[in-house]
Amino acid sequence: MKKKTTIYDIAKKLNITAATVSRALNGNSKISEATRKLVAETAKEMNYEQNKLAQALKSGKSYNVGVIVPRIDSNFFASIIRGIEEELYPQGYHVIICQTHDQEALETGNINSLLNAQVDGILMSVSNAKGDSDTSFNALLKKNVPLIFFDRKKEIKGISSVTIDDFKGAYEATKHLIDQGYRRIAHLSNDRSLLIFKNRYLGYRQAILDSGLEFDENLVIETHSKVLEGRKTMKKLLNFENRPDAIFSASDFTALGAIQEIKAHGLKIPEDISVVGFSNEPFTRFMELSITSVDQSPIEMGRLAAQVFLEEVNNDKRIKSEKQVVLTPELIIRKSSLKSQILDKA
Amino acid sequence: MKKKTTIYDIAKKLNITAATVSRALNGNSKISEATRKLVAETAKEMNYEQNKLAQALKSGKSYNVGVIVPRIDSNFFASIIRGIEEELYPQGYHVIICQTHDQEALETGNINSLLNAQVDGILMSVSNAKGDSDTSFNALLKKNVPLIFFDRKKEIKGISSVTIDDFKGAYEATKHLIDQGYRRIAHLSNDRSLLIFKNRYLGYRQAILDSGLEFDENLVIETHSKVLEGRKTMKKLLNFENRPDAIFSASDFTALGAIQEIKAHGLKIPEDISVVGFSNEPFTRFMELSITSVDQSPIEMGRLAAQVFLEEVNNDKRIKSEKQVVLTPELIIRKSSLKSQILDKA
DNA sequence: TATTTTTGTGTAATCGATTGCAGATTTGAT
DNA sequence: ATCAAATCTGCAATCGATTACACAAAAATA
Known part of the structure; x- marks a missing residue:
């Protein structure tokens, strides 16, 4: 009831060795069909379960x-x-x-x-x-x-x-905004010592340059992947004398925060300001105002x-x-x- | 480089026994302060790390x-x-x-x-x-x-x-709706062989009965905790000849689906129909139309x-x-x- | 029938750490 | 100086499973 049965218990019951039991259980080719079957049945009867710890110790896995x-x-x-x-x-x-x-x-x-x-x-x-x-x-x-x-x-x-390919994802997202007619596209970035954020930044930048638009470093703001951070950052952006007309966010969460702030300011999405996120979190689809995003499978x-x-x-x-x-x-x-x-x- | 150092390695180096090393490392009281310190230092030097598997096998934990x-x-x-x-x-x-x-x-x-x-x-x-x-x-x-x-x-x-206390959570949520003046409150339930859903159902029911309202079993619909299921279920409810004026959902996800469907029908929340969810998922707070919900800490x-x-x-x-x-x-x-x-x- | 293969099991070591028991050394008491 | 007590370490078994090696019995070959 409390003790688990081991191969030794099985061995004792059958008057054979634990080694044989082990081999039988592991399908070693050197074991006769008779004992193999016998061991298998007894193991089942006695509710034997292999102790993974022992096996792990022995095998190193x-x-x-x-x-x-x-x-x-x-x-x-x-x-x-x-x-x-x-x-x-x-x-x-x-x-x-x-x-x-x-x-x-x-x-x-x-x-x-x-x-x-x-x-x-x-x-x-x-x-x-x-x-x-x-x-x-x-x-x-x-x-x-x-x-x-x-x-x-x-x-x-x-x-x-x-x-x-974060670069590509960012590039296409930004390109999409440009194609839609937006001209001052801000980027909500994140710790760019992390490659993903660096690459999203670079993709965004390249798309702007490739389209002959002016690249304005002031429109790139580093923040954290949280809704409230997104709001805070957006607030700053909205106070720019020349505010952006689109946001490419490296995170869906900051994108959501940005959207909240934009609405709070009485602006319309996407008419006044457009927003694109990254990661395709489920809520981007379920929002009343669904959010464009980049899926990462x-x-x-x-x-x-x-x-x-x-x-x-x-x-x-x-x-x-x-x-x-x-x-x-x-x-x-x-x-x-x-x-x-x-x-x-x- | 490849081999991990064991207590035996430490023992050999110090010309003592693995037993002593083990005891020293575990703070056994029978070990002199001198050897304890020596072992500790050597262990650090040799980059010793206890093999949890061996310990687990021995101790059974x-x-x-x-x-x-x-x-x-x-x-x-x-x-x-x-x-x-x-x-x-x-x-x-x-x-x-x-x-x-x-x-x-x-x-x-x-x-x-x-x-x-x-x-x-x-x-x-x-x-x-x-x-x-x-x-x-x-x-x-x-x-x-x-x-x-x-x-x-x-x-x-x-x-x-x-x-x-699911019963209480449901009771209060329903009571809140009643207090707000809603009279035909539907309940989006879930597999009630699970206690949480059974109790939420019972709490909802009790709140209605305690308020002297008529309890209508037809307003209780069993569904699954998914946004789309919520939509589907809400669609049914909206087609009732005498449709509900409030929804108490046992899940935030179905509540969200219900909200989408209600809006899709051109109805207003909470004026036409009110919605309360359960679990206090973050999105309930972040939605433009924030969702009332029950927090479960x-x-x-x-x-x-x-x-x-x-x-x-x-x-x-x-x-x-x-x-x-x-x-x-x-x-x-x-x-x-x-x-x-x-x-x-x- | 004698000898070589083949087949099936047992023996014992191993993985790394823990621990009861015993023995050795030191300290204290008389 | 002698014996008892206290303190420290070593020996060896154990946890459960795996496996190289050895060996016995059975089958195959001569």
Whole structure:
């Protein structure tokens, strides 16, 4: 009732050795069909369940992987995790999820703690590009523990990653605004030491330059991916003597905040000001005024990250491959930017 | 570089025994201060990290707990998880998160798989009240693996739980609508074999009866916690010859769907129809038309569930306590139901 | 029938850390 | 100076499963 049955219990009952039981259970070819069947039946009878810990200790594989994300309560990260699970569960892996809440201390802390728990690998989206987290990453590399970046990566030699083409996503979003006739397009950016935000900035910038518009650095404001931050930032922008007529936000949350502020000022969207977000969070679709956004196919991203991980663990330890997978984003045009509904194709 | 250092390595280097190293590291009182310090330093030098697997095997504790939720991409569950983490991390535990996506097969599958991974306990929100999952739960009890229900519980003897008073939350929400002058209040329910939905239904019903209003079972419709389901259901309700003038939804998501549908029919909220949701998801606050909802203090719920778990694991195995913690919900009144803004206290 | 293969199991070491028991060394008491 | 008590360490077993190696029994070959 309390004690779990082990292979020794089975062995004793059948008057054989634990070794034989183990082999029988694992389908070792050197075991006779008779005993194999007998062991299997007895195991079932006695409610035997393999102790993964013992197996893990012996084999050095825990069949646990760590997933580190800034937070799980955004659809984007939740979906990535779902993708990872879909790919990893069938292979017998468990996923240990850690949140950093964008605090770097938690990031390195989580890595150490996951290593301590003997995870077979870590899939993560970095929180912070500054600081000394590189040290942790390199330590991982040295220990030969597979590390895969998804979405928010750092460029470190030897580490694989799965990302989307943020530059392209931003470029197309901005281009779309320009095509709709907007001329003063502001950009709600974010910590640009993170590649994703840097690339979104660059894509935005390039689209403006390519269209022969004037690029005004003052229209680029760095903020945080929160609704209230979006409001605050938008407030500033609205007070400009020459206020923007469109917003390309690197985050759906700040885009939402911006929209609230714009409305609070009595301005109309998209007639007066147009807004485009990034990530295609579900609420962008469900808002009364649906928000144009860039989809990042997060489930696919998760699946791919998991696949890269599987490749690496199953590989010979000697081979160190580095794989960079880049997904193509998709612009989803909705009401918040669709001027042409009214003006018809300009 | 590849091999991790073990206590044996430290022992060899210092010409002592692994036993001594182990004791020194664990602060055993029988070790001299001198060797304790020496071992500690050498351990640091050699980059020693305790192998949790070995320790787990020996001690029978993995310091992993399983958390099973229907999904993680709702703020409610994500917050509960955060609460659990906040409480458990400082104690050295890791959290393995599993999603059931409301499929019962996944639920029992997850339980088995977590047990297999030797988790020290399972905290969960049940997905489905039908089916034979009771068997799994009882199996857990027999194995003396702590099991804690949070939010969505099942009434099984010997299993602790942390929930909110759904009846009260629903009662107050409904009462609020009645106080605002609404008379035909519909209820968007959900699988009532789950206690939370049953209790929300009962609270709603009681509030109506207590106010002397007629209770009309036809105004109670069972649906699923999804935006689109909310729309569909609302569509039906709007076609009633005697349509409701208020909606109390057991879910914020269906409430959102209902709102969309109401607007699509050209009706005004809250003038024509009032809407109240449940869970206080962030979007209810951020909508242009903010949604009245019932807050469930999910972080607190998570923390409490974790605390109950800690009590149980730290208890003598012989003592089987059963603890039922019930939180009090809070009605957050917002635009979607605040008629008095216009009519002033009726 | 004698000998070589093949087939099926047992023996014992291993993964890394913990711990009861025993033995050694130091300290204190007389 | 002698013996008891206190303090520190080592020995070896243990947690449960895996696996190289050895060996016995059965089957195949000569």
